[in-house]
Amino acid sequence: MSARSIAADVASGARSAASVLDEHLARVREREEEIHAFNLVTEEKARSQADAVDAAVAAGDPVGPLAGVPLALKDNMCTRGIPTTCSSKILEGWRPPYDATVVSRLADAGAVFVGKTNLDEFAMGSSTENSAFGPTRNPLDTGRVPGGSSGGSAAAVAANFAPLAIGSDTGGSIRQPAAFCGIVGMKPTYGAVSRYGLIAFGSSLDQFGPFATDVADAAALYDVIAGHDPLDSTSITDFTPNAVDHLSRGVQGLRVGVVRELSGGAGSVEGLSADVLARTNEAVEALAAAGAIVEEVSVPSATLGLSAYYIVAPAEASSNLARYDGVRYGLRVDAPTTGEMNTATRTAGFGAEVKRRIMLGTYALSAGYYDAFYGKALKVRTMMLRDFASVYENFDVLITPTAPTTAFPFGERSSDPMTMYVNDVCTIPSNLTGHPGISVPFGVGDDGLPVGVQVLAPALADGLTFQVAAVLEAAANAGGAT
Amino acid sequence: MSPHEPTLPDEWELVVGLEVHVELATRTKLFCGCANEFSTDPNTNVCPVCLGLPGSLPVMNGKAVDYAMKLGRALGCEVHGSVMARKNYFYPDMAKDYQTTQYDKPTSMDGELVLSDGAVVGIERAHIEEDAGKTTHIGGGGRINDAMFSLVDYNRAGVPLVEVVSRPDIRTIDHAKAYVNELRDILLAIEVSDAKMEEGSMRVDANVSVRPVGSEELRTRCELKNINSVRSMGRAIEYEAQRHVDLYNSGEAPRQETRHWDEDGGRSTPGRSKEDADDYRYFQEPDLVPLEPSAADVAAIDASLPVLPAARRARLADLSGVGPDVLSTVVERGQDGLALDAIEAGADADKVLTRLQNDVAVDDWSNLTPPLLAALIRMETSGELTATQAKQVLSDMVESGGDPATIASGRGFEAMESNELEGLVDQLIADNPDEWIRFTSGDDGEQKKMQGFFTGQIMKATNGQADGRAIAQLLAAKGS
Structure with missing residues (x-):
């Protein structure tokens, strides 16, 4: 059942929020042990929120657009008084004294928080295998990963533990797990959604965004969480989200570019599997059939994104994660001196991937290496911004696959960071440019697992991504995808 | 410095x-x-x-x-x-x-x-x-x-x-x-x-x-x-x-x-x-x-910037011949506005500034208006008040307000007639012949010391009403 019909039923009194919650918690009890979508199920919190919604409905008071809708929160979102771990031992047991702005907005909208979802530690990963608390399994095939880093949120929606979830996307961490789990996931324009209370990984790249089972629900959730926040200096001012308004606009006359370098064309990145490319082509054909003007387009610098990203994101992370030093909160491993205590705490508290990225980033920013690494990555970023800006002079949106493959089996890539990093090749460019992107399911691969197609648009054209995704979704449901 | x-x-x-x-x-x-x-x-x-x-x-x-x-x-x-x-x-x-x-x-x-x-x-x-x-x-x-x-x-x-x-x-x-x-x-x-x-x-x-x-x-x-x-x-x-x-x-x-x-x-x-x-x-x-x-x-x-201390010092320096220490002190205390207005009102610039530096080292000098300060300095430069008297009057003005003429007459300060002073000086020389010889024939240091001695004696005899500069002039004239 969609989030919008739940909200409508709850608001009209046709169903109670409490009964909606019970149904979802029943499914959690049934499958959570197997899936491990959550680090924490917040049943008590959810019940009090559901009761409050029901009381408001009974009293005839106005309720929010997400009244009574169960929702899962990625465990890197600060929730007041509720443990927030980033799936890291270093933050185990920490209870933030404040709510993220997005959390407050969702609570005000009447959402019911069912739990905090698992992720790759500090959102560093593409499979949720890097969680300190064990991996999340893909509900569609529990032998496979759900993607990452927001694997817990994607799995929670795919398993119908909640119709909606929030993830964060630094290099594809919403879109890739959405593709792997057969749901919709969207990364907003940088600055469209407040980062206040988002535990930072790569500050210039991170954005919260919605997961839902369909495009319309994702748009409704986006409209609740987006908009200016004075607590985030990088938040866009004078921006009114209107994704839902875009849903039925169609693609007649829209100029759609297929990015050659990310879609198996000339000069394309390697490793894009044939079934994924076939579904992407069918998606493009579906848009043409719906009236869009489709053309192949070249964005040469798009292939440099991966290298630039794996400098910029770890560099920012090396600084952002310095504060986990054992002094103020979270884990502390005692040692004779402060410096030794810092080292012992960080050695015990961080997992291998986090340590790898802290070292990468520290190195990239160090005197003597800055220009060759961080400085150069910033130049690539500027170049990509310029290239995409010039492409968007002639195109309204761009199409690529979301991920190179469908969901892969556990362990297949976790031993080799480089093959894992390649997962993000199609999603990373829009993090570096700050542009919006959405992943929408479009058919299945040779293994029967879902394929996601990605729609990219220029900054602030978030509504347009939902508009095109709605057309793709309709085509896929009508059998346009094989 | x-x-x-x-x-x-x-x-x-x-x-x-x-x-x-x-x-x-x-x-x-x-x-x-x-x-x-x-x-x-x-x-x-x-x-x-x-x-x-x-x-x-x-x-x-x-x-x-x-x-x-x-x-x-x-x-x-x-x-x-x-x-x-x-x-x-x-x-x-x-x-x-x-x-x-x-x-x-x-x-x-x-x-x-x-x-x-x-x-x-x-x-x-x-x-x-x-x-x-x-x-x-x-x-x-x-x-x-x-x-x-x-x-x-x-x-x-x-x-x-x-x-x-x-x-x-x-x-x-x-x-x-x-x-x-x-x-x-x-x-x-x-x-x-x-x-x-x-x-x-x-x-x-x-x-x-x-x-x-x-x-x-x-x-x-x-x-x-x-x-x-x-x-x-x-x-x-x-x-x-x-x-x-x-x-x-x-x-x-x-x-x-x-x-x-x-x-x-x-x-x-x-x-x-x-x-x-x-x-x-x-x-x-x-x-x-x-x-x-x-x-x-x-x-x-x-x-939005006020006139800065360096410019304020420069303004005072243009009008006076006092040293940088005096200028700094006056500007630092924020007394330069008062000084400028008093100088504008006709008071001697150097005298205004040195009096402020030496004798108005207080936080609150709001009783001291430019016309009153100018009046006091004029009384001092004209010889109506001796330096010591001017200092006392100024102190009263800062403390409780009022114009210098009233305060001076209230304290019984009237400048001493110069012939009266000369008589006192002659008497003192006659009473202290040894000191007088040391004043007239000693080296610079000795002379300075004895000038201090004679000035002190006269101040004592006149309850501080004598003008120090007038005494110095008299001593110099008689010793040459």
């Missing part, structure tokens, strides 16, 4: 640059809404932002930026677009384990500070940054290495600072002191800081090196920390410079390092080793947007 300038051996020259951290007197901290007030109970004036809690984000305090630009313009700097940067290093009182500061694009660059004697010290930059918390080491003599444990108070974390970095243009200790005093006067004049060194709202670090006179090289410098008064700074620089000279003379050389000034011991000791702390991995702060003041913003800052 102080007449006593401690000096290095002749062949050595002192080279000093000063880094001054100024706490801005904003109502709230640099990046959050916490009060800029840290004398309260430890860790009570804190929030997720200044504690650097996971997920928190900074928001720039616009007032702090205005204050920083104001200071930049007051120091004659170019003020332009700037970006915040992260300076990464681990320290327990640094909540985020990086300091948000400015690096390659500071708010203010390339200015100068004109000292009260006209000397010019270049300003390299003045940048905005946040303060850290305060660590107290318990046990082991309060030093980090020996402490049993340490307590951290984050009330001060996130307090807005501007760091003013001078060029290494300072060559004497007196100029170093004058620089700090001048900077303090500017801060007070533009009202961006209370600039109290003793309370830490103005903190001075001194970069000290020496070089052979005539050389233009910059030799290895040491950075002195823990200086908490202007006097202490003078001692620290003097000690450090001599230490460098001694090292060079014994065939050694100082190491570049941060040193801790020990005021009680009167010496500097090696501080934190810079070996592993030099690479701060600066990069642009992604959580804040660049500061981009428009030309109109800078023009508005300029328009």
